[in-house]
Amino acid sequence: MKTILVPLDHTAAAEYTLAYANKLAVRWPAEIVLLYCHPGAGPGQPPTNLPEQEQRLRSLVERLRYQQLTRQDGRRIRYHYRVLAGCLHDHARAEAARCAADLVVMGLEHVDCNRQAPPGNHAAAITELVSCPVLVVPPGRRPLPNRLALAADFTSLGLNVLPRLSALREAFPAPLDLVQFYSPAQRPQRRQLKQALNQAAAQLTWSLITPHLLEDDAPLEGGSEFCARTQTQLLIIAPGSAGQLLQYFDRCYTTTRAYHTQIPVLVLRAAERPAATEACCEKCAERLAPPSARRLLPDYAAMHWA
Template sequence: MKTILVPLDLTAASEHAVVYANKLAVRWPAEIVLLYCHHGPTPTAAEMQTLEQRLRTLAERLRYQQLTRQDGRRIRYHYRVVSGCLHDHAQPEATRCAADLLVMSLEHIDCGRPDVAGNHAAAIINLVACPVLVVPPGRLPLPSSAVFSADFDKLDTHLLPRLSALAKAFPAPLQLVQFYSPHHRPDRMRLKRALEKARPQLTWPAITTHLLEDDDQLEGTSEFCARTQTQLLVVAPTSSALLRRLFDACYTTTRAYHTQIPVLVLRQPQPTMVCCERCARHEAQGAAQRTEAIH
Protein backbone atom coordinates (compact mmCIF):
# COMPACT_ATOMS: atom_id res chain seq x y z
CA MET A 1 0.00 0.00 0.00
CA LYS A 2 1.29 3.45 -0.92
CA THR A 3 1.30 6.35 1.54
CA ILE A 4 0.45 10.00 0.86
CA LEU A 5 1.48 12.56 3.47
CA VAL A 6 -0.73 15.67 3.48
CA PRO A 7 0.36 18.58 5.73
CA LEU A 8 -2.54 20.86 6.67
CA ASP A 9 -2.76 24.32 8.20
CA LEU A 10 -6.51 23.85 8.90
CA THR A 11 -7.48 26.73 6.61
CA ALA A 12 -10.08 26.38 3.86
CA ALA A 13 -7.30 26.67 1.25
CA SER A 14 -5.61 23.51 2.51
CA GLU A 15 -8.77 21.46 1.94
CA HIS A 16 -8.04 21.46 -1.79
CA ALA A 17 -4.89 19.43 -1.12
CA VAL A 18 -6.93 16.83 0.79
CA VAL A 19 -9.53 16.65 -1.97
CA TYR A 20 -6.81 16.04 -4.56
CA ALA A 21 -5.07 13.50 -2.34
CA ASN A 22 -8.38 11.65 -1.91
CA LYS A 23 -8.66 11.26 -5.68
CA LEU A 24 -5.10 9.95 -5.89
CA ALA A 25 -5.64 7.57 -2.97
CA VAL A 26 -8.64 5.96 -4.66
CA ARG A 27 -6.89 5.58 -8.02
CA TRP A 28 -3.44 4.51 -6.84
CA PRO A 29 -4.52 3.10 -4.24
CA ALA A 30 -2.94 4.63 -1.14
CA GLU A 31 -3.55 5.50 2.48
CA ILE A 32 -3.41 9.10 3.68
CA VAL A 33 -1.58 10.60 6.65
CA LEU A 34 -2.96 14.01 7.64
CA LEU A 35 -0.35 16.08 9.46
CA TYR A 36 -1.00 19.26 11.42
CA CYS A 37 1.91 21.23 12.91
CA HIS A 38 0.73 23.43 15.77
CA HIS A 39 2.74 26.63 16.12
CA GLY A 40 2.86 28.63 19.33
CA PRO A 41 2.87 27.29 22.89
CA THR A 42 3.04 23.52 23.22
CA PRO A 43 -0.57 22.27 23.41
CA THR A 44 -1.78 20.19 26.32
CA ALA A 45 -2.82 16.56 25.87
CA ALA A 46 -6.47 17.64 25.75
CA GLU A 47 -5.71 20.28 23.11
CA MET A 48 -3.80 17.71 21.05
CA GLN A 49 -6.85 15.42 21.14
CA THR A 50 -9.06 18.31 20.05
CA LEU A 51 -6.78 19.10 17.10
CA GLU A 52 -6.67 15.46 16.07
CA GLN A 53 -10.47 15.35 16.19
CA ARG A 54 -10.55 18.37 13.88
CA LEU A 55 -8.45 16.39 11.39
CA ARG A 56 -10.82 13.42 11.68
CA THR A 57 -13.87 15.62 11.19
CA LEU A 58 -12.31 17.29 8.15
CA ALA A 59 -11.39 13.94 6.57
CA GLU A 60 -14.85 12.46 7.16
CA ARG A 61 -16.63 15.58 5.85
CA LEU A 62 -14.61 15.67 2.65
CA ARG A 63 -14.91 11.90 2.21
CA TYR A 64 -18.70 12.17 2.53
CA GLN A 65 -19.00 15.21 0.24
CA GLN A 66 -16.51 14.16 -2.43
CA LEU A 67 -16.49 10.38 -2.76
CA THR A 68 -19.00 7.64 -3.30
CA ARG A 69 -19.50 5.37 -0.30
CA GLN A 70 -17.55 2.57 -2.00
CA ASP A 71 -14.58 4.78 -2.87
CA GLY A 72 -14.63 6.50 0.51
CA ARG A 73 -14.34 3.20 2.35
CA ARG A 74 -11.20 2.34 0.41
CA ILE A 75 -9.18 5.16 1.96
CA ARG A 76 -7.52 4.56 5.30
CA TYR A 77 -6.63 7.77 7.15
CA HIS A 78 -4.03 8.35 9.85
CA TYR A 79 -3.79 11.52 11.91
CA ARG A 80 -0.71 13.25 13.30
CA VAL A 81 -0.55 16.40 15.43
CA VAL A 82 2.88 17.73 16.39
CA SER A 83 4.09 20.92 18.01
CA GLY A 84 6.23 23.26 15.95
CA CYS A 85 6.58 24.28 12.32
CA LEU A 86 6.20 22.10 9.27
CA HIS A 87 9.76 22.73 8.11
CA ASP A 88 10.96 21.13 11.38
CA HIS A 89 8.79 18.03 11.03
CA ALA A 90 8.39 17.45 7.27
CA GLN A 91 11.31 15.07 6.78
CA PRO A 92 10.97 13.16 10.09
CA GLU A 93 7.25 12.62 9.47
CA ALA A 94 7.83 11.62 5.84
CA THR A 95 10.39 9.08 7.06
CA ARG A 96 8.19 7.85 9.90
CA CYS A 97 5.26 7.01 7.60
CA ALA A 98 7.49 6.01 4.63
CA ALA A 99 5.70 8.54 2.44
CA ASP A 100 5.73 7.85 -1.28
CA LEU A 101 4.36 11.31 -2.01
CA LEU A 102 3.78 14.54 -0.10
CA VAL A 103 0.78 16.59 -1.22
CA MET A 104 0.54 20.19 -0.01
CA SER A 105 -1.30 23.39 -0.81
CA LEU A 106 0.45 26.12 -2.77
CA GLU A 107 -0.82 28.57 -0.14
CA HIS A 108 0.20 26.52 2.90
CA ILE A 109 0.81 28.66 6.01
CA ASP A 110 3.80 27.58 8.09
CA CYS A 111 4.74 28.77 11.60
CA GLY A 112 1.52 30.81 11.60
CA ARG A 113 3.09 33.14 9.07
CA PRO A 114 1.31 33.80 5.77
CA ASP A 115 3.91 34.28 3.08
CA VAL A 116 4.04 34.89 -0.63
CA ALA A 117 2.31 31.96 -2.29
CA GLY A 118 4.65 29.08 -2.97
CA ASN A 119 7.54 30.12 -0.71
CA HIS A 120 6.69 27.53 1.92
CA ALA A 121 6.25 24.87 -0.76
CA ALA A 122 9.73 25.56 -2.14
CA ALA A 123 11.20 25.32 1.37
CA ILE A 124 9.50 22.00 2.14
CA ILE A 125 10.55 20.49 -1.19
CA ASN A 126 14.17 21.19 -0.27
CA LEU A 127 13.73 19.29 3.00
CA VAL A 128 12.05 16.03 2.05
CA ALA A 129 13.38 13.17 -0.06
CA CYS A 130 10.06 12.01 -1.52
CA PRO A 131 8.35 13.70 -4.48
CA VAL A 132 6.18 16.69 -3.56
CA LEU A 133 2.93 17.60 -5.31
CA VAL A 134 1.97 21.26 -4.91
CA VAL A 135 -1.76 21.83 -5.43
CA PRO A 136 -3.12 25.33 -6.23
CA PRO A 137 -6.51 26.54 -4.96
CA GLY A 138 -9.62 25.12 -6.62
CA ARG A 139 -11.24 21.76 -7.22
CA LEU A 140 -9.04 20.19 -9.87
CA PRO A 141 -9.57 16.94 -11.80
CA LEU A 142 -6.93 14.25 -12.00
CA PRO A 143 -4.83 14.91 -15.09
CA SER A 144 -5.68 13.69 -18.55
CA SER A 145 -2.39 15.12 -19.85
CA ALA A 146 1.00 15.66 -18.20
CA VAL A 147 4.29 17.35 -19.08
CA PHE A 148 7.72 16.47 -17.69
CA SER A 149 10.01 19.43 -18.29
CA ALA A 150 13.66 19.01 -17.32
CA ASP A 151 17.24 19.36 -18.44
CA PHE A 152 17.54 15.71 -19.44
CA ASP A 153 21.22 16.10 -20.21
CA LYS A 154 21.85 16.78 -16.49
CA LEU A 155 18.98 14.74 -15.05
CA ASP A 156 19.80 12.25 -12.30
CA THR A 157 18.59 9.00 -13.88
CA HIS A 158 17.78 7.57 -10.43
CA LEU A 159 14.74 9.88 -10.46
CA LEU A 160 13.14 8.09 -13.40
CA PRO A 161 12.15 4.89 -11.53
CA ARG A 162 10.70 7.10 -8.78
CA LEU A 163 8.63 8.94 -11.37
CA SER A 164 7.57 5.65 -12.96
CA ALA A 165 6.29 4.52 -9.56
CA LEU A 166 3.75 7.35 -9.78
CA ALA A 167 2.45 6.31 -13.20
CA LYS A 168 -0.58 4.49 -11.75
CA ALA A 169 -1.54 7.60 -9.80
CA PHE A 170 -1.34 9.76 -12.94
CA PRO A 171 -2.13 7.44 -15.88
CA ALA A 172 -2.20 10.24 -18.45
CA PRO A 173 -0.18 10.68 -21.65
CA LEU A 174 3.20 12.16 -20.74
CA GLN A 175 5.14 14.66 -22.84
CA LEU A 176 8.87 14.96 -22.21
CA VAL A 177 10.01 18.51 -22.97
CA GLN A 178 13.61 19.70 -23.26
CA PHE A 179 14.22 23.41 -23.83
CA TYR A 180 17.48 24.89 -25.06
CA SER A 181 18.59 28.47 -25.55
CA PRO A 182 19.62 29.81 -28.99
CA HIS A 183 23.34 29.73 -28.13
CA HIS A 184 22.99 25.99 -27.37
CA ARG A 185 21.81 25.10 -30.87
CA PRO A 186 25.05 23.16 -31.55
CA ASP A 187 24.11 20.88 -28.62
CA ARG A 188 20.73 19.83 -30.03
CA MET A 189 21.82 16.34 -31.02
CA ARG A 190 23.24 15.64 -27.56
CA LEU A 191 20.09 16.96 -25.91
CA LYS A 192 17.93 14.89 -28.23
CA ARG A 193 19.87 11.74 -27.30
CA ALA A 194 19.44 12.48 -23.59
CA LEU A 195 15.73 13.01 -24.13
CA GLU A 196 15.32 9.74 -26.02
CA LYS A 197 17.44 7.89 -23.45
CA ALA A 198 15.01 8.85 -20.69
CA ARG A 199 11.93 7.75 -22.61
CA PRO A 200 12.25 3.93 -22.28
CA GLN A 201 12.96 4.24 -18.55
CA LEU A 202 9.48 5.62 -17.86
CA THR A 203 6.49 3.28 -17.60
CA TRP A 204 3.83 5.72 -18.76
CA PRO A 205 0.93 4.63 -21.01
CA ALA A 206 1.96 7.01 -23.81
CA ILE A 207 5.07 9.16 -24.12
CA THR A 208 6.04 11.80 -26.68
CA THR A 209 9.19 13.94 -26.76
CA HIS A 210 9.75 17.58 -27.69
CA LEU A 211 13.00 19.49 -28.17
CA LEU A 212 12.14 23.20 -28.18
CA GLU A 213 14.07 26.44 -28.34
CA ASP A 214 13.39 29.20 -25.80
CA ASP A 215 15.48 31.77 -23.96
CA ASP A 216 13.76 30.94 -20.65
CA GLN A 217 13.04 27.31 -19.76
CA LEU A 218 10.45 28.09 -17.09
CA GLU A 219 8.47 30.57 -19.15
CA GLY A 220 8.71 28.31 -22.16
CA THR A 221 7.40 25.42 -20.08
CA SER A 222 4.47 27.47 -18.78
CA GLU A 223 3.57 28.60 -22.29
CA PHE A 224 3.84 25.04 -23.61
CA CYS A 225 1.56 23.77 -20.84
CA ALA A 226 -0.97 26.53 -21.58
CA ARG A 227 -0.90 25.78 -25.29
CA THR A 228 -1.43 22.04 -24.77
CA GLN A 229 -3.86 22.51 -21.82
CA THR A 230 -1.68 20.36 -19.59
CA GLN A 231 -3.22 19.37 -16.25
CA LEU A 232 -0.05 18.23 -14.45
CA LEU A 233 3.48 19.61 -14.66
CA VAL A 234 6.42 17.48 -13.52
CA VAL A 235 9.75 19.23 -12.93
CA ALA A 236 13.19 18.29 -11.58
CA PRO A 237 14.96 21.58 -10.76
CA THR A 238 18.74 21.48 -10.88
CA SER A 239 19.14 24.13 -8.15
CA SER A 240 17.31 25.68 -5.22
CA ALA A 241 17.24 28.98 -7.12
CA LEU A 242 15.28 27.39 -9.96
CA LEU A 243 12.90 25.83 -7.46
CA ARG A 244 12.23 29.16 -5.74
CA ARG A 245 11.68 30.84 -9.08
CA LEU A 246 9.09 28.21 -10.00
CA PHE A 247 6.80 29.57 -7.27
CA ASP A 248 8.01 33.17 -7.39
CA ALA A 249 5.51 35.91 -6.57
CA CYS A 250 5.75 37.33 -10.08
CA TYR A 251 4.22 34.10 -11.41
CA THR A 252 1.68 33.47 -8.63
CA THR A 253 0.48 37.10 -8.71
CA THR A 254 0.07 37.15 -12.48
CA ARG A 255 -1.46 33.66 -12.36
CA ALA A 256 0.99 32.12 -14.80
CA TYR A 257 -0.41 28.88 -16.18
CA HIS A 258 1.97 26.61 -14.27
CA THR A 259 0.75 28.11 -10.96
CA GLN A 260 -2.84 27.14 -11.79
CA ILE A 261 -2.21 23.40 -12.17
CA PRO A 262 -0.66 20.83 -9.81
CA VAL A 263 3.14 20.74 -9.98
CA LEU A 264 4.98 17.54 -9.10
CA VAL A 265 8.54 18.27 -8.04
CA LEU A 266 11.27 15.61 -8.07
CA ARG A 267 14.17 16.70 -5.92
CA GLN A 268 17.58 16.21 -7.50
CA PRO A 269 20.72 15.75 -5.37
CA GLN A 270 22.44 19.11 -4.98
CA PRO A 271 26.21 19.43 -5.46
CA THR A 272 28.23 19.65 -2.26
CA MET A 273 28.91 23.28 -1.33
CA VAL A 274 32.04 24.47 0.50
CA CYS A 275 32.20 27.69 2.50
CA CYS A 276 35.86 28.69 1.98
CA GLU A 277 39.16 27.71 0.40
CA ARG A 278 40.23 25.87 3.56
CA CYS A 279 37.09 23.72 3.45
CA ALA A 280 37.63 23.14 -0.27
CA ARG A 281 41.17 21.87 0.41
CA HIS A 282 39.90 19.66 3.22
CA GLU A 283 37.20 18.22 0.95
CA ALA A 284 39.77 17.58 -1.82
CA GLN A 285 42.11 15.81 0.63
CA GLY A 286 39.25 13.66 1.88
CA ALA A 287 38.28 12.73 -1.67
CA ALA A 288 41.90 11.78 -2.44
CA GLN A 289 42.10 9.61 0.67
CA ARG A 290 38.86 7.86 -0.22
CA THR A 291 40.19 7.20 -3.70
CA GLU A 292 43.43 5.70 -2.31
CA ALA A 293 41.44 3.52 0.08
CA ILE A 294 39.40 2.14 -2.80
CA HIS A 295 42.51 1.29 -4.82
Protein backbone atom coordinates in the same frame (compact mmCIF):
# COMPACT_ATOMS: atom_id res chain seq x y z
CA MET B 1 -0.08 -0.23 0.02
CA LYS B 2 1.08 3.23 -1.04
CA THR B 3 1.20 6.07 1.48
CA ILE B 4 0.44 9.75 0.87
CA LEU B 5 1.56 12.23 3.51
CA VAL B 6 -0.69 15.31 3.54
CA PRO B 7 0.44 18.27 5.69
CA LEU B 8 -2.56 20.50 6.43
CA ASP B 9 -3.18 23.85 8.03
CA HIS B 10 -6.59 25.18 9.09
CA THR B 11 -7.06 27.54 6.14
CA ALA B 12 -9.78 27.24 3.52
CA ALA B 13 -7.22 26.11 0.92
CA ALA B 14 -6.57 22.94 2.97
CA GLU B 15 -9.89 21.55 1.74
CA TYR B 16 -8.68 21.67 -1.86
CA THR B 17 -5.45 19.91 -0.90
CA LEU B 18 -7.26 17.10 0.89
CA ALA B 19 -9.88 16.80 -1.86
CA TYR B 20 -7.13 16.26 -4.44
CA ALA B 21 -5.35 13.76 -2.19
CA ASN B 22 -8.63 11.85 -1.72
CA LYS B 23 -9.09 11.39 -5.46
CA LEU B 24 -5.48 10.33 -5.82
CA ALA B 25 -5.78 7.81 -2.97
CA VAL B 26 -8.81 6.17 -4.59
CA ARG B 27 -7.15 5.87 -7.99
CA TRP B 28 -3.70 4.69 -6.89
CA PRO B 29 -4.85 3.22 -4.34
CA ALA B 30 -3.13 4.57 -1.22
CA GLU B 31 -3.69 5.37 2.42
CA ILE B 32 -3.48 8.94 3.70
CA VAL B 33 -1.49 10.21 6.68
CA LEU B 34 -2.75 13.64 7.75
CA LEU B 35 -0.14 15.76 9.50
CA TYR B 36 -0.99 18.94 11.37
CA CYS B 37 1.68 20.88 13.26
CA HIS B 38 0.15 23.11 15.93
CA PRO B 39 2.12 26.35 16.32
CA GLY B 40 0.66 27.28 19.72
CA ALA B 41 3.29 25.54 21.83
CA GLY B 42 6.74 27.09 21.92
CA PRO B 43 10.07 25.38 22.61
CA GLY B 44 10.11 23.77 26.04
CA GLN B 45 6.36 24.28 26.57
CA PRO B 46 3.90 21.38 26.81
CA PRO B 47 1.61 20.96 23.79
CA THR B 48 -1.91 22.32 24.24
CA ASN B 49 -5.22 21.64 22.49
CA LEU B 50 -3.79 18.80 20.40
CA PRO B 51 -6.87 16.56 20.88
CA GLU B 52 -9.06 19.43 19.68
CA GLN B 53 -6.88 19.87 16.58
CA GLU B 54 -7.15 16.18 15.77
CA GLN B 55 -10.94 16.35 16.11
CA ARG B 56 -10.97 19.23 13.62
CA LEU B 57 -9.03 17.06 11.17
CA ARG B 58 -11.41 14.15 11.63
CA SER B 59 -14.42 16.41 11.05
CA LEU B 60 -12.85 17.75 7.85
CA VAL B 61 -12.13 14.22 6.61
CA GLU B 62 -15.64 12.93 7.29
CA ARG B 63 -17.23 15.93 5.62
CA LEU B 64 -15.08 15.87 2.49
CA ARG B 65 -14.94 12.20 1.73
CA TYR B 66 -18.74 11.82 1.70
CA GLN B 67 -19.41 15.11 -0.06
CA GLN B 68 -16.75 14.61 -2.71
CA LEU B 69 -16.53 10.83 -3.17
CA THR B 70 -19.06 8.06 -3.55
CA ARG B 71 -19.84 6.18 -0.36
CA GLN B 72 -17.91 3.13 -1.55
CA ASP B 73 -14.79 5.13 -2.43
CA GLY B 74 -15.03 7.14 0.79
CA ARG B 75 -15.01 4.00 2.90
CA ARG B 76 -12.09 2.57 0.95
CA ILE B 77 -9.57 5.21 2.06
CA ARG B 78 -7.69 4.56 5.29
CA TYR B 79 -6.72 7.69 7.24
CA HIS B 80 -4.09 8.11 9.93
CA TYR B 81 -3.78 11.26 12.03
CA ARG B 82 -0.63 12.93 13.34
CA VAL B 83 -0.98 16.13 15.39
CA LEU B 84 2.32 17.51 16.66
CA ALA B 85 3.44 20.67 18.39
CA GLY B 86 5.78 22.99 16.52
CA CYS B 87 6.48 23.82 12.88
CA LEU B 88 6.08 21.57 9.88
CA HIS B 89 9.73 22.15 8.97
CA ASP B 90 10.76 20.55 12.28
CA HIS B 91 8.79 17.33 11.70
CA ALA B 92 8.55 16.82 7.93
CA ARG B 93 11.67 14.69 7.49
CA ALA B 94 10.97 12.42 10.47
CA GLU B 95 7.27 11.97 9.64
CA ALA B 96 7.94 11.16 5.99
CA ALA B 97 10.45 8.53 7.08
CA ARG B 98 8.19 7.17 9.83
CA CYS B 99 5.27 6.45 7.50
CA ALA B 100 7.51 5.59 4.51
CA ALA B 101 5.69 8.16 2.40
CA ASP B 102 5.65 7.57 -1.35
CA LEU B 103 4.35 11.08 -2.02
CA VAL B 104 3.78 14.32 -0.12
CA VAL B 105 0.72 16.34 -1.17
CA MET B 106 0.60 19.90 0.19
CA GLY B 107 -0.97 23.23 -0.64
CA LEU B 108 0.75 25.99 -2.58
CA GLU B 109 -0.09 28.55 0.12
CA HIS B 110 0.53 26.38 3.18
CA VAL B 111 0.85 28.40 6.41
CA ASP B 112 3.49 27.23 8.90
CA CYS B 113 3.99 28.53 12.46
CA ASN B 114 1.47 31.32 11.84
CA ARG B 115 3.81 32.79 9.22
CA GLN B 116 2.37 33.64 5.82
CA ALA B 117 5.15 33.16 3.27
CA PRO B 118 5.02 33.82 -0.48
CA PRO B 119 3.28 30.99 -2.38
CA GLY B 120 5.50 27.97 -2.84
CA ASN B 121 8.14 28.91 -0.27
CA HIS B 122 7.05 26.32 2.28
CA ALA B 123 6.70 23.69 -0.43
CA ALA B 124 10.24 24.41 -1.61
CA ALA B 125 11.53 24.03 1.95
CA ILE B 126 9.71 20.72 2.46
CA THR B 127 11.10 19.41 -0.84
CA GLU B 128 14.59 19.95 0.55
CA LEU B 129 13.73 17.95 3.67
CA VAL B 130 12.04 14.82 2.28
CA SER B 131 13.36 12.34 -0.27
CA CYS B 132 10.02 11.42 -1.87
CA PRO B 133 8.30 13.55 -4.56
CA VAL B 134 6.23 16.54 -3.41
CA LEU B 135 2.97 17.45 -5.17
CA VAL B 136 2.10 21.14 -4.76
CA VAL B 137 -1.63 21.80 -5.21
CA PRO B 138 -2.89 25.37 -5.78
CA PRO B 139 -6.28 26.45 -4.39
CA GLY B 140 -9.31 25.35 -6.37
CA ARG B 141 -11.18 22.16 -7.16
CA ARG B 142 -9.81 20.23 -10.10
CA PRO B 143 -9.97 16.68 -11.48
CA LEU B 144 -7.01 14.34 -11.64
CA PRO B 145 -4.84 15.09 -14.67
CA ASN B 146 -5.44 13.60 -18.10
CA ARG B 147 -2.27 15.13 -19.58
CA LEU B 148 1.19 15.41 -18.01
CA ALA B 149 4.34 17.30 -18.93
CA LEU B 150 7.87 16.71 -17.64
CA ALA B 151 10.07 19.74 -18.20
CA ALA B 152 13.74 19.17 -17.37
CA ASP B 153 17.31 19.27 -18.60
CA PHE B 154 17.65 15.63 -19.57
CA THR B 155 21.39 15.92 -20.24
CA SER B 156 22.07 16.46 -16.52
CA LEU B 157 19.10 14.65 -14.96
CA GLY B 158 20.07 12.31 -12.11
CA LEU B 159 19.81 8.56 -12.63
CA ASN B 160 17.44 8.17 -9.66
CA VAL B 161 14.82 10.62 -10.96
CA LEU B 162 13.22 8.63 -13.77
CA PRO B 163 12.67 5.38 -11.78
CA ARG B 164 11.12 7.47 -9.00
CA LEU B 165 8.79 9.05 -11.55
CA SER B 166 7.88 5.68 -13.08
CA ALA B 167 6.74 4.54 -9.63
CA LEU B 168 3.94 7.12 -9.91
CA ARG B 169 2.63 5.90 -13.27
CA GLU B 170 -0.36 4.13 -11.74
CA ALA B 171 -1.32 7.32 -9.91
CA PHE B 172 -1.14 9.41 -13.10
CA PRO B 173 -1.96 7.13 -16.07
CA ALA B 174 -2.14 9.86 -18.70
CA PRO B 175 -0.19 10.84 -21.84
CA LEU B 176 3.21 12.27 -20.92
CA ASP B 177 5.06 15.01 -22.79
CA LEU B 178 8.83 15.26 -22.29
CA VAL B 179 9.97 18.84 -22.86
CA GLN B 180 13.60 19.86 -23.33
CA PHE B 181 14.35 23.52 -23.95
CA TYR B 182 17.60 24.83 -25.41
CA SER B 183 18.93 28.31 -26.05
CA PRO B 184 19.99 29.61 -29.47
CA ALA B 185 23.62 29.18 -28.40
CA GLN B 186 22.96 25.42 -27.96
CA ARG B 187 21.90 24.79 -31.54
CA PRO B 188 25.12 22.85 -32.30
CA GLN B 189 24.22 20.47 -29.43
CA ARG B 190 20.76 19.63 -30.78
CA ARG B 191 21.78 16.07 -31.61
CA GLN B 192 23.05 15.36 -28.08
CA LEU B 193 19.94 16.94 -26.58
CA LYS B 194 17.70 14.83 -28.77
CA GLN B 195 19.58 11.66 -27.77
CA ALA B 196 19.21 12.47 -24.06
CA LEU B 197 15.50 13.14 -24.59
CA ASN B 198 14.96 9.80 -26.35
CA GLN B 199 16.97 7.91 -23.73
CA ALA B 200 14.77 9.36 -21.00
CA ALA B 201 11.63 8.36 -22.90
CA ALA B 202 12.94 4.79 -23.20
CA GLN B 203 13.45 4.53 -19.42
CA LEU B 204 9.95 5.66 -18.47
CA THR B 205 7.04 3.23 -18.25
CA TRP B 206 4.20 5.39 -19.59
CA SER B 207 2.35 3.88 -22.53
CA LEU B 208 2.17 7.15 -24.48
CA ILE B 209 5.23 9.45 -24.37
CA THR B 210 5.87 12.34 -26.76
CA PRO B 211 9.31 14.04 -26.74
CA HIS B 212 9.56 17.76 -27.57
CA LEU B 213 12.84 19.59 -28.28
CA LEU B 214 12.05 23.32 -28.24
CA GLU B 215 14.17 26.42 -28.63
CA ASP B 216 13.60 29.05 -25.96
CA ASP B 217 16.08 31.12 -23.98
CA ALA B 218 13.63 31.31 -21.03
CA PRO B 219 12.76 27.68 -20.13
CA LEU B 220 10.43 28.55 -17.25
CA GLU B 221 8.23 30.88 -19.30
CA GLY B 222 8.46 28.53 -22.25
CA GLY B 223 7.33 25.60 -20.12
CA SER B 224 4.36 27.55 -18.82
CA GLU B 225 3.35 28.52 -22.35
CA PHE B 226 3.74 24.92 -23.52
CA CYS B 227 1.47 23.70 -20.70
CA ALA B 228 -1.12 26.34 -21.56
CA ARG B 229 -1.01 25.47 -25.27
CA THR B 230 -1.40 21.71 -24.66
CA GLN B 231 -3.82 22.14 -21.70
CA THR B 232 -1.51 20.19 -19.42
CA GLN B 233 -3.06 19.48 -16.01
CA LEU B 234 0.08 18.38 -14.13
CA LEU B 235 3.57 19.82 -14.55
CA ILE B 236 6.52 17.69 -13.40
CA ILE B 237 9.84 19.40 -12.67
CA ALA B 238 13.23 18.31 -11.35
CA PRO B 239 14.98 21.52 -10.25
CA GLY B 240 18.67 21.38 -9.49
CA SER B 241 18.47 23.71 -6.48
CA ALA B 242 16.03 25.25 -4.03
CA GLY B 243 16.54 28.63 -5.68
CA GLN B 244 15.55 27.21 -9.05
CA LEU B 245 12.41 25.74 -7.49
CA LEU B 246 11.48 29.07 -5.91
CA GLN B 247 11.61 30.67 -9.35
CA TYR B 248 8.56 28.61 -10.36
CA PHE B 249 6.53 30.20 -7.57
CA ASP B 250 8.01 33.68 -7.81
CA ARG B 251 5.64 36.48 -6.86
CA CYS B 252 5.58 37.85 -10.41
CA TYR B 253 4.17 34.55 -11.68
CA THR B 254 1.61 34.11 -8.89
CA THR B 255 0.49 37.74 -9.20
CA THR B 256 0.01 37.48 -12.96
CA ARG B 257 -1.55 34.02 -12.53
CA ALA B 258 0.87 32.30 -14.88
CA TYR B 259 -0.49 28.99 -16.13
CA HIS B 260 2.00 26.82 -14.25
CA THR B 261 0.90 28.37 -10.93
CA GLN B 262 -2.72 27.39 -11.62
CA ILE B 263 -2.10 23.64 -11.99
CA PRO B 264 -0.55 21.08 -9.61
CA VAL B 265 3.24 20.86 -9.82
CA LEU B 266 5.03 17.60 -8.99
CA VAL B 267 8.55 18.28 -7.72
CA LEU B 268 11.15 15.53 -8.08
CA ARG B 269 14.34 15.93 -6.10
CA ALA B 270 17.02 15.71 -8.77
CA ALA B 271 19.94 14.74 -6.53
CA GLU B 272 21.62 15.36 -3.23
CA ARG B 273 22.77 18.93 -3.47
CA PRO B 274 26.27 19.59 -2.17
CA ALA B 275 26.63 22.35 0.36
CA ALA B 276 28.20 25.51 -0.97
CA THR B 277 31.77 26.10 0.16
CA GLU B 278 32.43 29.66 1.23
CA ALA B 279 35.79 31.25 1.82
CA CYS B 280 36.36 33.21 5.00
CA CYS B 281 39.20 35.35 3.63
CA GLU B 282 41.12 36.12 0.45
CA LYS B 283 43.79 33.50 1.16
CA CYS B 284 41.14 30.78 1.58
CA ALA B 285 39.47 31.96 -1.62
CA GLU B 286 42.80 31.53 -3.44
CA ARG B 287 43.22 28.06 -1.99
CA LEU B 288 39.66 26.98 -2.93
CA ALA B 289 39.81 28.47 -6.42
CA PRO B 290 40.53 26.03 -9.28
CA PRO B 291 44.16 25.96 -10.28
CA SER B 292 44.97 28.26 -13.19
CA ALA B 293 47.38 27.48 -15.96
CA ARG B 294 50.93 28.50 -15.16
CA ARG B 295 52.31 31.26 -17.29
CA LEU B 296 55.58 30.07 -18.82
CA LEU B 297 58.20 32.81 -18.99
CA PRO B 298 61.49 32.53 -20.85
CA ASP B 299 64.52 31.70 -18.69
CA TYR B 300 66.92 34.41 -19.81
CA ALA B 301 69.69 33.21 -17.42
CA ALA B 302 69.89 29.84 -19.15
CA MET B 303 70.25 31.33 -22.63
CA HIS B 304 73.66 31.70 -24.29
CA TRP B 305 74.12 35.24 -25.52
CA ALA B 306 76.56 35.96 -28.34
